[in-house]
Amino acid sequence: MNDLNRETAGVIADIDATAQRMADAARQAILPYFRVMNLHQDNKLEHGYDPVTQADRAAEQAMRDILAAERSADAILGEEFGTKSGTSGLTWVLDPIDGTRGFVSGTPTWGVLIAVSDRQGPFYGLIDQPYITERFIGAAGRAAMTSAAGTHPINTRSTPALSEAVIFTTFPEVGTPQEGAAFRAVAQQCKLTRYGMDCYAYALLAAGQIDLVVEAGLQAYDIQAPIALVQAAGGIVTDWDGGPAHEGGRALAAANVDIHAQALDLLRGTPK
Structure with a gap:
């Protein structure tokens, strides 16, 4: 060293x-x-x-x-x-x-x-x-x-496709109507959608239990610990345009770069 x-x-x-x-x-x-x-x-x-x-x-x-x-x-x-x-x-x-x-x-x-x-x-x-x-x-x-x-x-898992993925968000409405529609476009491609876990969903993602967490309307204190944890476990966290998410707003946390790219394609460009 x-x-x-x-x-x-x-x-x-x-x-x-x-x-x-x-x-x-x-x-x-x-x-x-x-x-x-x-x-x-x-x-x-x-x-x-x-x-x-x-x-x-x-x-x-x-x-x-x-x-x-x-x-x-x-x-x-x-x-x-x-x-x-x-x-x-x-x-x-x-x-x-x-x-x-x-x-x-x-x-x-x-x-x-x-x-x-x-x-x-x-x-x-x-x-x-x-x-x-x-x-x-x-x-x-x-x-x-x-x-x-x-x-x-703990490590994130290597699920290759949305069709095999488990996705979480906290509130069914997600955010604005446009943001809710964008989330549902991703969720409809996934194997299983679950709601209501708050920060524990990110812990499950880091521990290799699920594949995606998608949220909107976050504050910096909501997302910074999950970002560091998920990334240290091998995952990736960005905003819905692929940029940094640590100031809050919209977050896409994914177990790996492949499934992140697939979800990002569906979320990118959602009106604010």
């Missing part, structure tokens, strides 16, 4: 150690609120429904407290408490509960998202599901899953 590789490995190891402590702290903050009847919710939307709970806020604050103690020079972008500037060139991108609608419904498909990005985008991603104690981590071309069965490497 040359000096540059050693330096990169050391940076990733330090980031991973901090991220794991953050994920542990978020678990402790969240779980007392999960499946609590009549849990108080605030709705972020004047029209529609986008809940936030004390669990969201407590988890993000717990993670920020660790960053303040261990990595105060890094910037932060979080869903609940916004941005904090930094001087290191690195940004921690946090979504304390991705899938709060699932959380308040009692389904264990939500997750804690932690990403670290630089000017090129996210290079470290962690998805943690506290209730079923599954954690997925990807960085530097390696991805792994930790569960009750231990820790083992």
Whole structure:
């Protein structure tokens, strides 16, 4: 290993150690609120429904407290408490509960998202599901899953054609009517379509269980951890025009370049 590789490995190891402590702290903050009847919710939307709970806020604050103690020079972008500037060139991108609608419904498909990005985008991603104690981590071309069965490497699969693919999205309507129609054009070519998994769908893609995740209307904190994880596991994530997706908006995550190209052909050029 040359000096540059050693330096990169050391940076990733330090980031991973901090991220794991953050994920542990978020678990402790969240779980007392999960499946609590009549849990108080605030709705972020004047029209529609986008809940936030004390669990969201407590988890993000717990993670920020660790960053303040261990990595105060890094910037932060979080869903609940916004941005904090930094001087290191690195940004921690946090979504304390991705899938709060699932959380308040009692389904264990939500997750804690932690990403670290630089000017090129996210290079470290962690998805943690506290209730079923599954954690997925990807960085530097390696991805792994930790569960009750231990820790083992994960990789995306090599499904060659849409006709053999399993595709996920969170909401059946996907986004605008045009975006919904574009999603359905892809889904109609696939073997199986499923809905409602939030970030857990990306974890399943990284673990080689499914082939595609297609979404629209995302924020940066929704997608940066999934991007780093999926790419480290061998997949590809772009927007619907084949460009970077880490700023949010539309995302196409695919298990391999072949199936990505087939889906992209159907999505490309969808009116915004």
